[in-house]
Amino acid sequence: DAGITQSPRHKVTETGTPVTLRCHQTENHRYMYWYRQDPGHGLRLIHYSYGVKDTDKGEVSDGYSVSRSKTEDFLLTLESATSSQTSVYFCAISESYKGPDTQYFGPGTRLTVL
């Protein structure tokens, strides 16, 4: 199994509070991704990173920011959480520099915003 961990695994927070989710990898892969998974919508890309300090938006980036200061860590921040951000968040990594390759997924973080 690829070495990907996500923390926390579960979190309950209140509307308006900031939340940071962490993805940590031990594979030294270049690409890292944050997805959210919701019933009826499947997996949707929030943000991704193609190197340290290099990030770009996905299809559902509003209300989220990311940072990658080290190869191994990719942080997802909800500046002011809303109930619509209640979801399961998955981090994924990929090593290919020629385009999408196998994406290895973390175990997910279940976030509930009350």
Next chain:
Amino acid sequence: TQLLEQSPQFLSIQEGENLTVYCNSSSVFSSLQWYRQEPGEGPVLLVTVVTGGEVKKLKRLTFQFGDARKDSSLHITAAQPGDTGLYLCAGAQGGSEKLVFGKGTKLTVNP
């Protein structure tokens, strides 16, 4: 706009039956991947197909990439309860680093 349409959305069958799930698009993809996801876990890659018309077999699972590289299918022979899960297709376009995922087919195989 959902680029990849998966059907059926839900499928409940008895052990030993055969089934096919589909992943369709009006767009061309340079490759298509199939993932399986079990409850409480992240998706795990089953196969990648890259050539139009390509067929790959993984034990009882057969994957096919359409000739025009716009669609794919997954056929399971003699389904077993261990095949239960959410099957996701994902496509890559051109030189993009990103994958587009379908919404998934939730398969339940009853003993």
